[in-house]
Amino acid sequence: MSRLWRFVAAGLALLALGVGVFAQDQPEPSPAEEAKKQRQQLLEQGGGILPSDLYVAQGEELFKAVRGPKGVSLEGCDFGRGAGQVEGVVAQLPRYFPDTGRVEDLDSRIRSCMIGLQGFKPEEVKRSEVIAIAFYLASLSHEATVDVRLATPQEKRMYALGEELFWVRAGPRDMGCATCHVTYRGKRSGVLPLSDVVGEKVAAHWPAYRYSNDSALTMEDRIRTCYSNLGMPAPDYYSDAVIALGLWLAVQSNGAKMDLPGFIR
The missing domain is CATH 1.10.760.10 (Cytochrome c-like domain)
Incomplete structure (x- = not known):
């Protein structure tokens, strides 16, 4: 190897070493920071709409639709604040429900109302629908304060x-x-x-x-x-x-x- 090429190779090695050290010194973004960045990118790509907004919209439609053998909507379901009261309910779940005699979380309460209120058979309750309805109800508890009590x-x-x-x-x-x-x-x-x-x-x-x-x-x-x-x-x-x-x-x-x-x- 000529003297010139040895000089170039040495310079490149030092440059690579410097880049490696510099990269190691840079703190990795936290999961929260990364999520914030990804969220902003999706908002820009989706015209201000996130994929989660689509689940919320689907859940709202399912929640308010007249469905099931009994031909009613889930708007009469009691999530802990009385039938039809859904603002902030996710912040107080799980909790005990006397009508089913068990402690229920958001998912199981949705399922219980689909069975008891709308008349669906347990095997007819679709997991995808429970998730969508959960997203809708969650959107109504945004910025609510978590307040889950052990009262029973x-x-x-x-x-x-x-x-x-x-x-x-x-x-x-x-x-x-x-x-x-x-x-x-x-x-x-x-x-x-x-x-x-x-x-x-x-x-x-x-x-x-x-x-x-x-x-x-x-x-x-x-x-x-x-x-x-x-x-x-x-x-x-x-x-x-x-x-x-x-x-x-x-x-x-x-x-x-x-x-x-x-x-x-």
Whole structure:
């Protein structure tokens, strides 16, 4: 190699080293910052409309439509504030409902009203419709303050179950919710840091639109995905396990202002 080329090669090596060091010194954007950037890009591309807005519109149509064997809308459903009162109700769920005799979250309450009020059979309730209606109701609780109370024995028992499920380690990997979100919070799993679901008051951001795979999710979907990621069978939709975990997380989020529908990676 000539003297000139040795000089050029050395210069390029130093330049590459400098670029590498510079890149390492640059702080990576936080998930919240990244989501904010992606949200703005989608707003610009969609003419001021987010994909989550489409789910909200679909949910509103389903909520107000006269449907089912009984030929009624869901506007008569009681979400905790009385029939037809839906402003801010998501901020107070899960809670105990005397008409079903169980603690219900947003998803299961929608399903209960589709069955009890509209007359659908359980197997006729479509998951996609529950999600869309959940997005609509969530939009009516935007900026409401999370206020989930443990006022009944049923709610206290469900909360205790949720707390136990959050901390317990099980399955083939001997892991649980707290393994990722307490013990290893801030560490990376793939491209994302593991979140502090308690400190971040995570329940204030669900249901949410996930832009990385263009999907609408509720807290039940998120909990079931976590179980699958840990190599364990996912609890059934609307089951006590997912409702209990959702209740525990909601109580940890008390006092937070809801940002709904959420927008996440």
